[in-house]
Amino acid sequence: MNFTSVQNIDSLQEWVKQALKIKKNPLKNKKLGKNKTLGMLFFNPSLRTRLSTQKAALNLGMNVMVMNFTNEGWTLEFEDGAIMNSGASEHIKEAAAVISQYCDIIAIRAFAGLKDKEKDNAETVLAGFIKYASVPIVNMEGCTGHPLQSLADAITMEEHKTEHKPKVVLTWAPHPRALPQAVPNSFVEMMQKQENMDFVITHPEGYELNPEITKDSKIEYDQDKAFENADFIYAKNWSNYTDYGKITNSDPNWTVSADKMKLTNNAKFMHCLPVRRNMIVTDEVIDSENSIVIEQANNRTYSAQLVLQKILKDAK
Amino acid sequence: MNFTSVQNIDSLQEWVKQALKIKKNPLKNKKLGKNKTLGMLFFNPSLRTRLSTQKAALNLGMNVMVMNFTNEGWTLEFEDGAIMNSGASEHIKEAAAVISQYCDIIAIRAFAGLKDKEKDNAETVLAGFIKYASVPIVNMEGCTGHPLQSLADAITMEEHKTEHKPKVVLTWAPHPRALPQAVPNSFVEMMQKQENMDFVITHPEGYELNPEITKDSKIEYDQDKAFENADFIYAKNWSNYTDYGKITNSDPNWTVSADKMKLTNNAKFMHCLPVRRNMIVTDEVIDSENSIVIEQANNRTYSAQLVLQKILKDAK
Amino acid sequence: MNFTSVQNIDSLQEWVKQALKIKKNPLKNKKLGKNKTLGMLFFNPSLRTRLSTQKAALNLGMNVMVMNFTNEGWTLEFEDGAIMNSGASEHIKEAAAVISQYCDIIAIRAFAGLKDKEKDNAETVLAGFIKYASVPIVNMEGCTGHPLQSLADAITMEEHKTEHKPKVVLTWAPHPRALPQAVPNSFVEMMQKQENMDFVITHPEGYELNPEITKDSKIEYDQDKAFENADFIYAKNWSNYTDYGKITNSDPNWTVSADKMKLTNNAKFMHCLPVRRNMIVTDEVIDSENSIVIEQANNRTYSAQLVLQKILKDAK
Incomplete structure (x- = not known):
């Protein structure tokens, strides 16, 4: 089970209800993520997403490994058949497959470049991980969507x-x-x-x-x-x-x-x-x-926690 | 309870005594910080403070989320009423309030710029977090003070x-x-x-x-x-x-x-x-x-641990 | 006990056998690393090493503190007797001794500069930490060797x-x-x-x-x-x-x-x-x-875990 789009929410009303239940008792499922590892990969800056997703994983008892891909790792190649004789050091095929060896869930932030509409719409980074990873993928804001945010927004509107x-x-x-x-x-x-x-x-x-x-x-x-x-x-x-x-x-x-x-x-x-x-x-x-902007930010933890929880339960 | 200045130490002799007690048995309070999260925000480089404060939190059983604000997050605006049409992406009002949603304690390092005395003396970053955060703030070296260091110095002098x-x-x-x-x-x-x-x-x-x-x-x-x-x-x-x-x-x-x-x-x-x-x-x-410089560095763990412990106990 | 070279492997056949045993039950020694801290210091980019070594430490129940030395810490001086009046802010003598106060094991990645053969062969960074740290050192790729990789390679060849x-x-x-x-x-x-x-x-x-x-x-x-x-x-x-x-x-x-x-x-x-x-x-x-490149990457976790496990047991 991936969570990459609002379209992955089968019943918004049900999910919001479940998230509000988590919010009342965030540590209830602390054993669910035991010995499970969330890998968080950032291709762009992040404050709320970085901290709330990490917090959500900790609430579930998961281990978290955070990596800023742009300066801590290798530049990635996304094109099939590329002759890799210039900037990129590693192909998404290997990167995604390798990270899947160490993580039970991979969460990714990769913004739109806003220069090439077609490329942005193709969600190159996210789609590459979805295609080549062997573990569930969570979208921490891609080029065309930020579903963890919208789920948090729905939770916040329900509260008000x-x-x-x-x-x-x-x-x-x-x-x-x-x-x-x-x-x-x-x-x-x-x-x-x-x-x-x-x-x-x-x-x-x-x-x-x-x-x-x-x-x-x-x-x-x-x-x-x-x-x-x-x-x-x-x-x-x-x-x-x-x-x-x-x-x-x-x-x-x-x-x-x-x-x-x-x-x-x-x-x-x-x-x-x-x-x-x-x-x-x-x-x-x-x-x-x-x-109610601060409440929205607060609910980011519970939207992320609901998604991680669903993925962990789904994997059992 | 914040810890932002040596002036927050009500009795130096008592604090030093307590820190030396912690040093003898650093894991004694491992349950105190369970399910509590320390957010460590760096606006400047750090070695001792980064590792010793983290270690102190781990000794107390806390979760730690480390964030290098300058390259991982958003540039902050500190001025009230600013029309944010240039560099800064986020106002301290939101940043501090938001991070408070995910962390039980926020520790901050923000050095003096050494260009504007008045601004440095105002401790813009630290004061902004103190004003707008809803959780305790720990100073990991501000513009005008480094109280965790001085507490470690006092501990070290007591030992000698x-x-x-x-x-x-x-x-x-x-x-x-x-x-x-x-x-x-x-x-x-x-x-x-x-x-x-x-x-x-x-x-x-x-x-x-x-x-x-x-x-x-x-x-x-x-x-x-x-x-x-x-x-x-x-x-x-x-x-x-x-x-x-x-x-x-x-x-x-x-x-x-x-x-x-x-x-x-x-x-x-x-x-x-x-x-x-x-x-x-x-x-x-x-x-x-x-x-005795290495011993001073070692005592950084216990000065941080004492401060975190006091804050955690105070919050109970 | 340090692990800095393939020459530290006393019996390759025995180590490979032990690593494969760990692979079958990676969480068996989860208590071994309890309250022990691995410090991972990066002077260069890393994907596999960063994540697999971290994962290995987590499998052993260790705490992990990751630090990108180049942008999060201070520039280091390695020369004895240097008058430190230019770029470097801290001498390896202090850095290594200080980090040893907070970590039970220090793992280091420091690539060859490829400009000065003699300097690279001297393994300036790694040798500096070995000399001045008071805790075991693990080589996460130095100038002249990458023994965790070769151990993983040996494990992979044994499986095939x-x-x-x-x-x-x-x-x-x-x-x-x-x-x-x-x-x-x-x-x-x-x-x-x-x-x-x-x-x-x-x-x-x-x-x-x-x-x-x-x-x-x-x-x-x-x-x-x-x-x-x-x-x-x-x-x-x-x-x-x-x-x-x-x-x-x-x-x-x-x-x-x-x-x-x-x-x-x-x-x-x-x-x-x-x-x-x-x-x-x-x-x-x-x-x-x-x-079998992805399997090699997977075995990086078990080569690192074997090394950490040996060091932890050796320290008892």
């Missing part, structure tokens, strides 16, 4: 659920650097699995996410309109998907401000973090009582 | 205590690079808590440490005179505090040599390490039987 | 032993970068300890390894002739030892191809990894059923 059918808005917001679409992609996929929520995506025209992911999710180009009566505002920047990896808009009017939040139904403010203050969201909003 | 009231000398010595004042600052503060020792600071004129720290500690500009009848010589370089962060003196006559040591009462030689041989101290002195 | 006396061939193969001789050196030394194997080294003329290591091992400059009737082909590049550290040959005819393998007695293909595909060996060969 409204009595009425909530309206959830994913809003684009400006950012000085070109960012991947991984987080919004997985959030959209996760929302599509929600059974009793209204979901709206809002972003400037031209900033459409991959239509194969958004499918028939509602898109509203007028942010103010989208915010009306919203119960959850999920802010996130992403770079242009059509004009791939480019920043074609940096309009500060899209920043989530207190005025914008006034349009909502006293909505909770969400973000996956790290967040650029006063770009994505004003201090006033993120520092308000309605901000 | 003389029958008479000892004379302890902190001497400046030359070094090719500009170094922070953290170690000498904390040593001075620690010595001010000693009840039955004579203490003298010796350094070239103009190399005065922060007078708010040295207070009425005795300063003697004549190194030879300071060394007379000394029982402990603690050597350390620091850069100029007045002409902030500058090297205004590199006089090799301040190097601790065998001839200088002859002026003392067969004094023990101490240094926090790493030490530049034949700059700070000659080979002859540091390789002599009177050198 | 032929009924007849096998012929083992170490063949040089081309590579775009200058590589150390550590792996072939240790392989040669290990083969010299094999009691019932024929051993041939093949490489272009001028690519002789250190004659003090090869001694009277057979050298055959005609690769085709060497491959005849071979049961094991061990491929490895190394840079020129005479014209030290230079690449004086990059002849693709030395690449191990399917045609070359046809000359053998259906030989197993071996390599220590990482391997440059279609430089050292063609895809066809390394992807064939006769390739």
Whole structure:
């Protein structure tokens, strides 16, 4: 069993319930991971994912080996049939097979390069490990998805659920650097699995996410309109998907401000973090009582723990 | 309970006694830290602190997550109200609050930049974590203090205590690079808590440490005179505090040599390490039987263990 | 007891037997390493060694502290009597003695620089730790040897032993970068300890390894002739030892191809990894059923575990 996409969640409602059960008693399954080893491979920086996934594994009694691939290991080759006479020292075929000898589960972070859409969509690193590893693979944010984050988001929304059918808005917001679409992609996929929520995506025209992911999710180009009566505002920047990896808009009017939040139904403010203050969201909003970003980060431990637990149980 | 300064030591004599008790039986409290997690965050290189603090946590049965913030995580913003449109990806507000979700204690190393005295004195990083974290903070060397080192120094001096009231000398010595004042600052503060020792600071004129720290500690500009009848010589370089962060003196006559040591009462030689041989101290002195620098390093484990143990007990 | 060279293996046959016993039940000695700490110090990149040695220590119940010396610690000085007024911040004398205070075993990786033959042959880093540490040292690949790899190779060959006396061939193969001789050196030394194997080294003329290591091992400059009737082909590049550290040959005819393998007695293909595909060996060969490179990597855990186990038992 791999966990590489929101699509691997067979029942979101069930998983959220199970994660909340883990949260109540995180050490209950401390024996499950005994003598099992999680290998965490980072091709990119990480704070929340690094620490929460490690914490989740420790809660399950697992051993953890963390490796920053970019400076601690060898440069990898991913192309089949490559004549390896230049930069790369090791082929993914060997790397994945070898690491599988030492780890019971391999977790991988490998961001989109944002230069080659096709290559990013192919999830070269993640797909290489899936293909050549002989143990389960966990996605700690790939090029096109960040399912551990979205699962944590679902857990957090469940904890703050409204009595009425909530309206959830994913809003684009400006950012000085070109960012991947991984987080919004997985959030959209996760929302599509929600059974009793209204979901709206809002972003400037031209900033459409991959239509194969958004499918028939509602898109509203007028942010103010989208915010009306919203119960959850999920802010996130992403770079242009059509004009791939480019920043074609940096309009500060899209920043989530207190005025914008006034349009909502006293909505909770969400973000996956790290967040650029006063770009994505004003201090006033993120520092308000309605901000649940730290709770989201906290739930990263339980989303990771649920996934690891399922994999460990599945392997028995 | 935080441990960020020598001023947090309520009774130095009592703490030293407790640390020596731990040293005799380091695994006695192996259950105290069970299922507790220490997060160690490094903004600067570290050898002794990295390994000894980790070892201390392991002796207490804790889990340890080590993170090199500069290359593994995100660049932090520390300014309130900043519009985060340039280098920094994450605000200390979120970072500290988030890490607090995964760790029971956070230990931080963040050296002085030595360019902006006011900023260094504000201990931006450490103070940011103290302000925004929700768990205890341990200082693994900040801009202006290194209390774990000074506690280890006190332990080491206790192990080598003389029958008479000892004379302890902190001497400046030359070094090719500009170094922070953290170690000498904390040593001075620690010595001010000693009840039955004579203490003298010796350094070239103009190399005065922060007078708010040295207070009425005795300063003697004549190194030879300071060394007379000394029982402990603690050597350390620091850069100029007045002409902030500058090297205004590199006089090799301040190097601790065998001839200088002859002026003392067969004094023990101490240094926090790493030490530049034949700059700070000659080979002859540091390789002599009177050198107790390795014992100091060894006691780093027990000073860290005492601090972690106190925090863990305090949290119960 | 140190483990720094194949020469530390008193009986190869006995060690291989013991390692295979460990492989059958890797957790049998989980209590042996309880409260013991392995310090792993890396001066160079590592994948297999990093993870397999860590895994071996975990199998023995040890604590592990991993440190990338080059960016996490201080630059070391190795020369006796040096006036440390330039790059290096800490002398090996202190570093080794200090780390010995926190670790029960120190494992070190420090590659050859390939610029100064005499310095590389002196194994500056490894020898420094051996001299100044007070705990056992394990070689995780030095300048001139990689004994944990060769022990794993011997284990792997034992698992694939032929009924007849096998012929083992170490063949040089081309590579775009200058590589150390550590792996072939240790392989040669290990083969010299094999009691019932024929051993041939093949490489272009001028690519002789250190004659003090090869001694009277057979050298055959005609690769085709060497491959005849071979049961094991061990491929490895190394840079020129005479014209030290230079690449004086990059002849693709030395690449191990399917045609070359046809000359053998259906030989197993071996390599220590990482391997440059279609430089050292063609895809066809390394992807064939006769390739046992992943098994070699797997046995790294058991060679490391045997060594750690012997050291731990020796220390009792």
